Amino acid sequence: MSLKSSAVDAATSTMISLIGSLADNKGALGRRYGEWAVSAPTIESAVAAAAMAQDELGHARATYPVLAKLGVSRDDEGLEAGYPLPVIARELPDWASFIAANLVVDGILTTFVATARDSSIEPLAQRARKILQEEGAHRVHAEAWLRRIGRTGGSDLDLLIQRIGEMWAQASRWPGPDGHPGYQEAIARGMVIEGPAAIRRRVREWLLALSDGVGARVALDEPADWDGWDEVHRR
Amino acid sequence: MSVAVALTDAERVEARLWDALRKVEDPELPVSVVGLGLIVSLAYGMEGRVAVVELTFTSMGCPAMEFIEEDIRDALLRDPDVDRVDIEVVWDPVWTKDRIRSEARERMRSLGIVA
Numbered sequence: 001m002s003l004k005s006s007a008v009d010a011a012t013s014t015m016i017s018l019i020g021s022l023a024d025n026k027g028a029l030g031r032r033y034g035e036w037a038v039s040a041p042t043i044e045s046a047v048a049a050a051a052m053a054q055d056e057l058g059h060a061r062a063t064y065p066v067l068a069k070l071g072v073s074r075d076d077e078g079l080e081a082g083y084p085l086p087v088i089a090r091e092l093p094d095w096a097s098f099i100a101a102n103l104v105v106d107g108i109l110t111t112f113v114a115t116a117r118d119s120s121i122e123p124l125a126q127r128a129r130k131i132l133q134e135e136g137a138h139r140v141h142a143e144a145w146l147r148r149i150g151r152t153g154g155s156d157l158d159l160l161i162q163r164i165g166e167m168w169a170q171a172s173r174w175p176g177p178d179g180h181p182g183y184q185e186a187i188a189r190g191m192v193i194e195g196p197a198a199i200r201r202r203v204r205e206w207l208l209a210l211s212d213g214v215g216a217r218v219a220l221d222e223p224a225d226w227d228g229w230d231e232v233h234r235r
Numbered sequence: 236m237s238v239a240v241a242l243t244d245a246e247r248v249e250a251r252l253w254d255a256l257r258k259v260e261d262p263e264l265p266v267s268v269v270g271l272g273l274i275v276s277l278a279y280g281m282e283g284r285v286a287v288v289e290l291t292f293t294s295m296g297c298p299a300m301e302f303i304e305e306d307i308r309d310a311l312l313r314d315p316d317v318d319r320v321d322i323e324v325v326w327d328p329v330w331t332k333d334r335i336r337s338e339a340r341e342r343m344r345s346l347g348i349v350a
Contacts, residue, residue, distance in 0.1 A: 053296075054294070054296035055295065055296045056296070057296055059295050061295070126325065126326045127295075129329050130295055130326040130327075130330075131295065133329050
């Protein structure tokens with residue numbers, strides 16, 4: 001993969017990073033979901049994993065062309081390329097990781113997409129509406145499995161809570177630091193309507209309500225240390 | 236009382252092209268791409284003898300995208316007045332079941348497909 005762009009303003013540069021990384025992570029999420037399409041704990045979830053994989057790969061494929069509208073030429077080297085979050089860059093080790101990715105990574109990315117539903121970047125807004133339509137089923141799947149594992153309790157629930165924490169540690173950094181100048185300018189120009197802290201807050205509130213519902217406690221701290229954060233690949 | 240409306244040459248071609256699209260079936264469902272609501276718009280330009288199609292899909296991960304585009308292109312290029320077909324995939328309006336036309340819905344129901 002190569003990125004070629006001429007000099008752009010801070011808001012556009014931030015949006016290029018967000019959109020390119022959104023596509024990278026959706027591509028990786030699609031591959032991870034797909035790997036469980038034959039080994040999920042139930043046949044229903046195996047079918048759901050295949051369907052969600054198809055959705056995510058479609059979202060990635062449809063999102064990359066938005067970069068061209070922002071003046072970036074990106075050579076597509078296939079879905080194995082890109083810079084996804086490390087937690088989804090390789091095969092997920094267990095079903096708890098699958099559900100944690102479904103909840104946390106998918107949750108963060110979809111919440112970002114929701115902030116672009118009426119984006120002044122029209123091709124992004126168009127895709128956002130379709131993505132949000134399709135992501136509704138992913139959310140239902142994640143919530144249902146959290147409740148199911150919550151009812152089981154014991155080591156299954158302990159592992160899920162651990163995996164949620166691991167996913168959160170990386171995915172919560174994806175939107176970036178609040179107050180980032182490029183992000184603030186993007187909000188001012190209507191490219192998105194909310195910034196990183198609002199995305200984290202929405203996902204955190206949703207996850208805490210869900211985990212409270214099954215009597216579990218999950219730590220979803222605000223990222224504190226941004227040293228070494230890569231603002232191009234958002235990790 | 237019926238009123239005869241004279242069509243322009245371009246409108247006559249466009250009408251033929253819509254007929255051609257009504258014969259293009261979705262690879263997964265026994266209804267046309269028009270009936271399924273996949274065709275967002277169709278325009279014909281006399282000057283370049285070009286048909287311009289705005290096309291959407293039921294899902295972003297539709298595995299039949301390329302087949303459908305090929306079938307549409309082939310069908311339109313069979314028209315003697317078309318030299319080129321430009322297809323633009325669009326996601327707005329978002330496809331929902333509401334875009335299925337009533338005759339296609341009836342056809343699907345007759346085959347036991349809920350629509």
